[in-house]
Amino acid sequence: MTTTKENIVSVFNVEEVRKDFPILSKKVYGKPLVYLDNAATSQKPQSVIDTIDRYYTELNSNIHRGVHFLSQAATNEYENSRVKIKNFINAVSHKEIIFVRGATEGVNLVANSYGRKNIKEGDEIIISTMEHHSNIVPWQMLCEEKNAKLRVIPINDDGEIIIDEFKKLINEKTKFISVVHISNSLGTVNPVKEIIEIAHSHNIPILIDGAQAIHHVKVDVQELDCDFYVFSGHKIYGPTGIGVLYGKEKLLEEMPPFMGGGDMIASVTFEKTTYNELPYKFEAGTPNIEGTIGLGAAIDYFSSIGIDKISAYEKELLVYATEKLKTINGLTIIGNAKNKSGVLSFVLDGVHPHDIGTILDYEGVAVRTGHHCTQPVMKRYNIPATARASFAFYNTKEEIDILEKAIYKVIEVFK
Amino acid sequence: MSTELRELYQQVILDHNKSPRNFKKLEDANLFAEGFNPLCGDHFDIYVKLEDNIIKDVSFMGQGCAISKSSASIMTSIVKGKTLEEAETLFQKFHELVTGQIKAADVEEMGKLAVFEGVQDFPARVKCASLAWHTLHSALKEENAKVTTE
Numbered sequence: 001m002t003t004t005k006e007n008i009v010s011v012f013n014v015e016e017v018r019k020d021f022p023i024l025s026k027k028v029y030g031k032p033l034v035y036l037d038n039a040a041t042s043q044k045p046q047s048v049i050d051t052i053d054r055y056y057t058e059l060n061s062n063i064h065r066g067v068h069f070l071s072q073a074a075t076n077e078y079e080n081s082r083v084k085i086k087n088f089i090n091a092v093s094h095k096e097i098i099f100v101r102g103a104t105e106g107v108n109l110v111a112n113s114y115g116r117k118n119i120k121e122g123d124e125i126i127i128s129t130m131e132h133h134s135n136i137v138p139w140q141m142l143c144e145e146k147n148a149k150l151r152v153i154p155i156n157d158d159g160e161i162i163i164d165e166f167k168k169l170i171n172e173k174t175k176f177i178s179v180v181h182i183s184n185s186l187g188t189v190n191p192v193k194e195i196i197e198i199a200h201s202h203n204i205p206i207l208i209d210g211a212q213a214i215h216h217v218k219v220d221v222q223e224l225d226c227d228f229y230v231f232s233g234h235k236i237y238g239p240t241g242i243g244v245l246y247g248k249e250k251l252l253e254e255m256p257p258f259m260g261g262g263d264m265i266a267s268v269t270f271e272k273t274t275y276n277e278l279p280y281k282f283e284a285g286t287p288n289i290e291g292t293i294g295l296g297a298a299i300d301y302f303s304s305i306g307i308d309k310i311s312a313y314e315k316e317l318l319v320y321a322t323e324k325l326k327t328i329n330g331l332t333i334i335g336n337a338k339n340k341s342g343v344l345s346f347v348l349d350g351v352h353p354h355d356i357g358t359i360l361d362y363e364g365v366a367v368r369t370g371h372h373c374t375q376p377v378m379k380r381y382n383i384p385a386t387a388r389a390s391f392a393f394y395n396t397k398e399e400i401d402i403l404e405k406a407i408y409k410v411i412e413v414f415k
Numbered sequence: 416m417s418t419e420l421r422e423l424y425q426q427v428i429l430d431h432n433k434s435p436r437n438f439k440k441l442e443d444a445n446l447f448a449e450g451f452n453p454l455c456g457d458h459f460d461i462y463v464k465l466e467d468n469i470i471k472d473v474s475f476m477g478q479g480c481a482i483s484k485s486s487a488s489i490m491t492s493i494v495k496g497k498t499l500e501e502a503e504t505l506f507q508k509f510h511e512l513v514t515g516q517i518k519a520a521d522v523e524e525m526g527k528l529a530v531f532e533g534v535q536d537f538p539a540r541v542k543c544a545s546l547a548w549h550t551l552h553s554a555l556k557e558e559n560a561k562v563t564t565e
Binding site: 029350351352353354355358359362369370371375378384385409413414 | 416479480543
């Protein structure tokens with residue numbers, strides 16, 4: 001193991017980055033915290049915490065239209081975050097970056113605005129079997145309202161989208177496609193570039209749900225050529241309650257507002273309201289200012305380490321964990337895609353995942369147990385739930401060893 | 416293993432989890448309810464044969480964690496032969512037991528159910544322990560509805 005460890009250390013110093021996350025030195029039940037629930041939410045580096053603290057101690061005021069010093073300073077920081085995100089995902093313009101509460105709101109915005117305008121009775125929308133409920137329910141609601149049909153791409157036993165089946169689902173009635181980039185319960189990295197190309201070869205717009213991808217793989221929206229991309233700030237080491245909807249400017253221009261209120265208007269009379277320009281048309285009301293600025297700080301932090309190093313290190317962690325867990329008798333890994341990232345879902349013979357979770361917790365190991373808001377995936381594998389360990393670049397091989405030992409404790413209790 | 420964990424996963428609970436009692440569909444049941452915890456996917460069907468206000472027979476089917484399954488198993492063994500009112504009183508007492516509101520003196524009267532006392536140290540697992548009871552409660556009320564513990 002020493003050689004492998006040295007290899008990692010040569011490109012990435014995990015002990016150094018761990019110091020940036022104060023919560024990682026916490027103990028639970030007297031044991032060091034082993035935080036392996038990163039797919040649910042990531043921990044926050046000190047720089048993000050400090051930025052939010054600084055916002056409230058030095059900058060707090062409402063943004064836009066303020067003539068006073070604080071309002072202008074806060075507006076600058078808020079808009080500066082937008083530019084950081086635009087650069088981070090390589091959007092063409094800052095107008096394409098809409099701040100929302102999270103990936104869920106991003107999907108809902110597109111379903112309500114683009115969807116309600118363009119989806120008609122008898123039309124079809126395609127999603128995949130491995131979608132999070134947040135990329136199922138908004139489309140289902142739209143289909144119900146419009147009397148349209150939701151079509152679902154099947155996945156194979158390894159947890160990969162069956163591309164040929166996807167192609168077969170497309171027809172002249174298909175009006176929208178929405179697919180997850182990385183599955184939160186299986187870890188599958190979908191071939192989104194190929195999926196987007198197929199969609200576009202039929203002139204169908206496509207949304208990519210990047211909630212589990214933005215912090216694991218490089219996302220370049222121009223290279224992908226996706227029409228919409230959504231992600232949540234709290235998965236990429238930023239605060240909760242802030243997320244991003246990227247949309248191509250042309251599409252966003254044509255879309256009606258999602259919510260009405262202040263900030264999204266150019267002028268209001270009781271007879272008629274003229275909407276504000278992009279991106280403000282979609283940002284009604286006082287936004288999550290601290291969250292937006294905090295997300296900007298998170299992007300700065302993340303970029304200072306670099307996605308290439310992060311991806312490579314996380315890949316090594318996943319391979320290490322997979323090799324370890326595979327050898328445990330009675331343990332089955334759910335999701336064995338060739339291209340996986342960040343997530344290791346598993347079940348144990350004769351032990352319900354909830355019981356696994358409770359016993360691991362007492363060893364200081366935080367994992368998630370349940371259906372992970374992907375009930376159709378559980379149904380596909382005919383299991384009620386899984387235990388899921390999910391990794392971040394601050395996790396170590398030693399922590400995976402602790403996870404392994406803790407799983408043996410579970411087996412001991414239930415033998 | 417920690418004391419709390421040992422209290423939670425007592426031998427009786429592990430035994431009922433491995434070989435649940437009354438784990439079958441009751442063909443001549445006249446009351447039925449379906450219990451569901453949408454958060455974790457636990458799901459139990461409870462079948463009751465009620466005659467002259469007495470639970471003549473009771474069984475369950477479905478899946479869940481060790482706590483919810485053993486709770487369903489022990490519950491069915493205990494309420495068999497009880498009157499409707501006795502079963503309802505047990506339901507209330509059980510709720511007090513797993514949420515830590517029960518008086519120490521009352522715990523002893525709980526008999527086999529006392530093994531679930533350890534659940535009170537695990538607030539996240541209270542719903543697991545009480546799912547079958549909520550479902551039975553609903554079956555006895557002839558609600559025949561889907562019960563959720565969320």
